[in-house]
Amino acid sequence: GQQLNQSPQSMFIQEGEDVSMNCTSSSIFNTWLWYKQDPGEGPVLLIALYKAGELTSNGRLTAQFGITRKDSFLNISASIPSDVGIYFCAGRADRGSTLGRLYFGRGTQLTVWP
Amino acid sequence: DAGVIQSPRHEVTEMGQEVTLRCKPISGHDYLFWYRQTMMRGLELLIYFNNNVPIDDSGMPEDRFSAKMPNASFSTLKIQPSEPRDSAVYFCASSLIRADTEAFFGQGTRLTVV
Numbered sequence: 001g002q003q004l005n006q007s008p009q010s011m012f013i014q015e016g017e018d019v020s021m022n023c024t025s026s027s028i029f030n031t032w033l034w035y036k037q038d039p040g041e042g043p044v045l046l047i048a049l050y051k052a053g054e055l056t057s058n059g060r061l062t063a064q065f066g067i068t069r070k071d072s073f074l075n076i077s078a079s080i081p082s083d084v085g086i087y088f089c090a091g092r093a094d095r096g097s098t099l100g101r102l103y104f105g106r107g108t109q110l111t112v113w114p
Numbered sequence: 115d116a117g118v119i120q121s122p123r124h125e126v127t128e129m130g131q132e133v134t135l136r137c138k139p140i141s142g143h144d145y146l147f148w149y150r151q152t153m154m155r156g157l158e159l160l161i162y163f164n165n166n167v168p169i170d171d172s173g174m175p176e177d178r179f180s181a182k183m184p185n186a187s188f189s190t191l192k193i194q195p196s197e198p199r200d201s202a203v204y205f206c207a208s209s210l211i212r213a214d215t216e217a218f219f220g221q222g223t224r225l226t227v228v
Contacts, residue, residue, distance in 0.1 A: 033216055042118075042205050042219030043157075088157065090217075100145045100164060100209070102217055106156040 006089050006105025013079055014113050021108045022073040023089030031092040032065050032072040033102070038085045046087075047074070079112050086110070120206050120220035127227055132194040135223045138187055139208030147217060148181055148191050149205040157205075163189065196227045 006023045013019060023032070031050055035043035047058050049065035049072060056063055062075045072091075076083055089105040092098075119138040127133050139146045147162040161171040166183045174181070178197070183189040193200055203224050209217040 031216075035219075040221075042207070042222050045216050045218070048216050098170075101159065101162060101170060102147070104157040104159075 004089060004091060004103050004105040006108060008108055009106065010109040010111070012111045012113065015079060015081060017079055019076040019079055019083070019110060020073060021087060021089075022071060023091070023105045024071045025091055025103075026070075027093065028069040029091035029103075030069070030094040032063070033090040033092070034061075034063050034072070034074045035088040035090060036085050037088065037107070043088055076110075079110075081112050081114055084110055084112050118206055118208050118218055118220035120204075120223050122223060123221065125223060125225045127196055127225070129197055129227055130195045131227075132192065133196045133200075133225060133227075135191040135204050135206075135225070137189045137191070137206030137220060139189070139206070140218055141187065143208035143210050143218075144186075145209040145217075146183060146189050147205075147207040147209070148189070149207065149219075151203045151205060151222070160191070160204075193225075196225075198227045201226050 003026045004023055033048050034046045036046050037043040046061055047056050047063040052065055052069050053067045054065040060077045064073055086107040086109050088107045090102045092102050121136045144165050148160040150158045150160055160173045161181045162169055163183045179193055181191045203222045205219050205222045207217040207219045
């Protein structure tokens with residue numbers, strides 16, 4: 001199956017610092033998504049990307065869909081304590097037998113020190 | 115809409131017992147996904163449905179696992195008999211595959227098999 005490599009696995013940063021995480025795939029995706037999971041909750045969608053090269057922002061979050069369609073990154077600017085959680089990338093190929101299926105990275109555990 | 119609703123939130127059962135997890139997707143969504151999350155393996159797709167029809171069940175670990183979607187508003191994931199290694203958080207998600215209607219997750223069922 002398609003593999004998603006997400007890095008880093010974990011990050012420990014000071015409040016106010018910027019954060020960057022990325023995801024690479026062994027195959028092409030037509031959609032890239034970024035989710036955040038708080039403890040005891042399900043993942044919540046942060047940003048959706050549908051076009052190669054697309055750069056989308058949601059408040060302090062910015063994500064880009066790589067032009068090769070095999071990678072994506074998420075940046076968080078000026079981190080705050082409530083940014084703590086696990087961030088997941090997910091990709092979707094939207095073709096053939098895998099139509100609708102999302103492939104997830106292993107997640108980046110973010111810890112923000114006040 | 116109340117979002118994806120899963121029940122129960124927590125389940126503790128003895129090895130060998132049957133376990134049934136339930137999911138009510140968001141009204142109008144035509145895809146439904148069952149995921150399992152563990153520390154070791156991250157988020158794994160078990161099975162997903164489109165218009166109540168199972169599309170891909172290759173992620174179902176063994177014959178002990180079965181899933182049904184008798185109608186558009188209800189799905190079950192059953193484990194019979196349960197084993198300690200089935201302990202995990204099980205998530206249900208629903209989606210419409212078009213822009214801005216990405217997969218929405220329920221809060222999950224934390225299953226502990228002792």
